[in-house]
Amino acid sequence: MKRVYVNETWCLGCHLCEYYCAYANSGLNDMVKALKDKEIRPRLTIEQEGTISFAVSCRHCTEPLCMKSCIAGAISCKDGLIVIDQSKCVNCYSCIMACPYGALMPSVEQVMQKCELCATNSHGQPVCVQGCPNKAIVYEER
Amino acid sequence: MHYLIIGNSIAAAAVIEGIRSQDQEGAITVVGEEKQACYARPLISYLLQGKTDEERMRYRDQAFFDKHKVTVLTGTRACHLDAEKKTVALDDGTTLAYDKLVLATGSSPFIPPMEGLEQVKNRFTFLTLDDAHELTAAIKSESRVLILGAGLIGLKCAEGLFGRVRSITVVDLAPRILASILDEKGSANVQAHLQQKGLTFHLSDRVKEFTANEALLESGTIVGFDILVVAVGVKPNTELAKEAGPLVNRGIVVDHAMRTSVQDIWAAGDCAEAPELVSGCNKVLPLLCNAYLQGETAGKDMAGLTEPFKQAIAMNAISFFGLHVITAGLYEGEEKLFAQEGSYKRLFVKDNHLVGYILIGKAVERAGIYTALIRNQTALDTIDFDLISRQPALMAFAKSVRQQQLGGSV
Numbered sequence: 312m313k314r315v316y317v318n319e320t321w322c323l324g325c326h327l328c329e330y331y332c333a334y335a336n337s338g339l340n341d342m343v344k345a346l347k348d349k350e351i352r353p354r355l356t357i358e359q360e361g362t363i364s365f366a367v368s369c370r371h372c373t374e375p376l377c378m379k380s381c382i383a384g385a386i387s388c389k390d391g392l393i394v395i396d397q398s399k400c401v402n403c404y405s406c407i408m409a410c411p412y413g414a415l416m417p418s419v420e421q422v423m424q425k426c427e428l429c430a431t432n433s434h435g436q437p438v439c440v441q442g443c444p445n446k447a448i449v450y451e452e453r
Numbered sequence: 454m455h456y457l458i459i460g461n462s463i464a465a466a467a468v469i470e471g472i473r474s475q476d477q478e479g480a481i482t483v484v485g486e487e488k489q490a491c492y493a494r495p496l497i498s499y500l501l502q503g504k505t506d507e508e509r510m511r512y513r514d515q516a517f518f519d520k521h522k523v524t525v526l527t528g529t530r531a532c533h534l535d536a537e538k539k540t541v542a543l544d545d546g547t548t549l550a551y552d553k554l555v556l557a558t559g560s561s562p563f564i565p566p567m568e569g570l571e572q573v574k575n576r577f578t579f580l581t582l583d584d585a586h587e588l589t590a591a592i593k594s595e596s597r598v599l600i601l602g603a604g605l606i607g608l609k610c611a612e613g614l615f616g617r618v619r620s621i622t623v624v625d626l627a628p629r630i631l632a633s634i635l636d637e638k639g640s641a642n643v644q645a646h647l648q649q650k651g652l653t654f655h656l657s658d659r660v661k662e663f664t665a666n667e668a669l670l671e672s673g674t675i676v677g678f679d680i681l682v683v684a685v686g687v688k689p690n691t692e693l694a695k696e697a698g699p700l701v702n703r704g705i706v707v708d709h710a711m712r713t714s715v716q717d718i719w720a721a722g723d724c725a726e727a728p729e730l731v732s733g734c735n736k737v738l739p740l741l742c743n744a745y746l747q748g749e750t751a752g753k754d755m756a757g758l759t760e761p762f763k764q765a766i767a768m769n770a771i772s773f774f775g776l777h778v779i780t781a782g783l784y785e786g787e788e789k790l791f792a793q794e795g796s797y798k799r800l801f802v803k804d805n806h807l808v809g810y811i812l813i814g815k816a817v818e819r820a821g822i823y824t825a826l827i828r829n830q831t832a833l834d835t836i837d838f839d840l841i842s843r844q845p846a847l848m849a850f851a852k853s854v855r856q857q858q859l860g861g862s863v
Contacts, residue, residue: 319855409821411825
């Protein structure tokens with residue numbers, strides 16, 4: 312399955328991926344309208360320390376501990392893609408307790424959100440990857 | 454091949470997934486005592502709050518059971534197990550033969566003997582959907598609710614009832630709330646938050662005697678109430694196993710593959726007592742994630758794939774009125790404390806390993822990175838522990854490890 316992979320030596324720490332992510336999941340088709348004066352809650356996190364930086368998003372694990380720990384049965388695996396049914400989520404944070412990568416976080420609406428590889432929004436392909444100016448994140452089969 | 458699953462909750466659903474990952478053909482029968490289809494049990498407090506409904510509480514939908522060709526008998530109790538003949542007798546008079554059996558019978562509320570308890574008419578427990586419905590039907594906006602037990606169940610019940618009743622009073626024998634998962638400071642933090650909402654606590658106290666609408670406490674305090682909820686703890690449902698021979702201690706004793714001491718019988722979930730990672734001792738861990746992982750392990754093993762589940766630890770994620778608490782592991786060894794306004798973190802380190810943590814408030818972000826350190830028994834001298842203590846981050850790992858985490862298939 313194609314996943315988002317990180318090449319940290321190429322990451323500039325520019326945080327553009329976070330903006331592209333927030334836009335892609337906003338449901339709006341205008342990036343300015345989606346982001347201007349809004350609190351953004353991207354589904355990926357940039358870690359930064361000194362000269363090192365990299366983006367962390369859901370690994371779509373073959374052993375999805377978030378799914379197995381979800382008390383609501385809200386997280387499922389669809390052909391390898393780990394997705395949340397936000398209507399079932401009660402915001403208990405069990406998935407945050409379980410994910411070894413720290414890849415889930417609450418949305419503005421106070422339900423859990425995670426990277427779904429833009430497969431469940433209108434874009435179809437990870438917009439963070441398309442927006443990365445230095446190919447520090449790629450979407451490919453490995 | 455006939456796989457028989459006694460119980461129809463989380464562990465049972467996981468057993469089905471485990472079996473079907475290996476065996477598409479064998480017949481599977483589920484016997485569930487409750488009349489409802491498999492539901493997400495811990496959501497009953499959210500149901501009271503109106504944050505979910507019965508439809509959304511379904512843990513696995515009907516399509517799941519259809520797809521996996523599972524026969525589900527709800528509202529049916531298994532009352533006798535004959536391990537020699539390999540049969541289970543049901544309360545509807547029928548008997549089911551099995552080739553492989555898993556006991557996923559869960560746990561029941563523990564109700565200690567208390568004087569006058571039988572005089573209390575509006576008396577409830579809080580573990581099942583039926584309990585939630587009965588409680589909902591009984592409460593009125595002017596009800597005074599008394600909850601015995603300031604543990605996870607009692608306090609989630611309190612949160613669920615909050616705003617729907619006049620008052621909520623909680624009594625516990627322990628000197629602090631959530632004593633099984635929090636330290637003193639953590640308990641005090643959460644208690645202050647709950648008191649601010651209007652809950653009343655009587656700690657280090659117990660009910661000496663009940664009358665119909667009053668509880669006389671050991672301290673002399675009298676608490677008037679209209680509704681009583683007993684939530685002092687749960688006990689594993691081990692009756693079937695006991696009479697059939699599998700070794701029962703506190704729970705049904707199983708190994709890493711969830712096998713009991715009797716051939717062709719497995720156990721998983723709240724009823725099972727399995728080896729815990731950090732202590733190395735057998736423990737009953739009545740937690741949803743362990744129920745799932747144990748069930749899945751049992752299902753796979755029953756169908757021929759032995760993948761021992763060796764990473765069982767205690768872990769809890771719970772919240773009250775927006776205040777989140779995540780805890781894991783054991784609280785022993787050296788401590789590292791990080792406390793500031795709105796955030797509380799205590800890490801426990803022993804022999805170069807993280808063995809436990811308590812996180813409250815903002816400190817819960819990315820908690821799973823800590824959980825993984827415990828579960829994977831990561832040697833702390835291989836990571837930047839100072840950095841990861843301050844904030845859970847993959848940055849703390851060696852670059853080669855990170856390359857595997859973020860650049861490899863996991």
